[in-house]
Amino acid sequence: MEKRAINPWKWQDARNYVQAVEVTNVAGTLYVSGQTAIDDNGISSTADMRTQIIQTIENLEKVILTANYELKNIVRLNIYTTDSASFFENFDVVQTWIQKHQIKQSSTVLEVKSLFETLKVELEATVVK
Template sequence: MEKRIINPWKWQDARNYAQAVEVKNVHSTLYVSGQTAIDEDGISSNADMQTQLIKTLENLEKVIHEADFELKNIVRLNVYTTEHSELFENFDVLQNWISTNGIQQATTVMEVKTLFETLKVELEATVVK
């Protein structure tokens, strides 16, 4: 698999995403459904944004690893939130996770009216190998 990052500017580098990601010679592609802060018994979290974001990242990691893919090969990460101000107050959690795992991805962040039950954040990923 070959991955090329397209960034015509430098400002997005501080925000830990790419303007575009080109992928060639892909062996396999994994489309991950939106992951949230739901525990192993299917109970939705009613915790604060930071706690939900951490649990959501853990769940995303679990699905990707279970599928035998690597986090560093996430090429698209969509972020949905019901509380954009709370998300951006805790955005360092997401940015540190991206940096720690060597991920370079295209990203969209979108505020939505509601998510399932008490959830505040949902992450949807595309991963290649």
């Protein structure tokens, strides 16, 4: 598998995403449903945004690793949140995670009216190998 980031500008580098990702010679593609801060028993978190982001990332990692894919090969990460201001106040959690795993993904952040039950953030990913 080969990946190529397409960035006509430099400003997105500070935000830890790319404008587009070209992938060739793919052996597999994993389309991950939106992951949220739901525990192993199916209970939705009532915690604050930062705690929910951390748990959501942990759940996303669990799905990807269970499928035998690598986090660094996330090529698309869509983020849904019920509170953009609060999400971006805690965006360092996401940025640190992206940098740690050397992820170069295209990305979209959308504020939505609501998510399931008490959830504040949802991450949806596409991963290749």
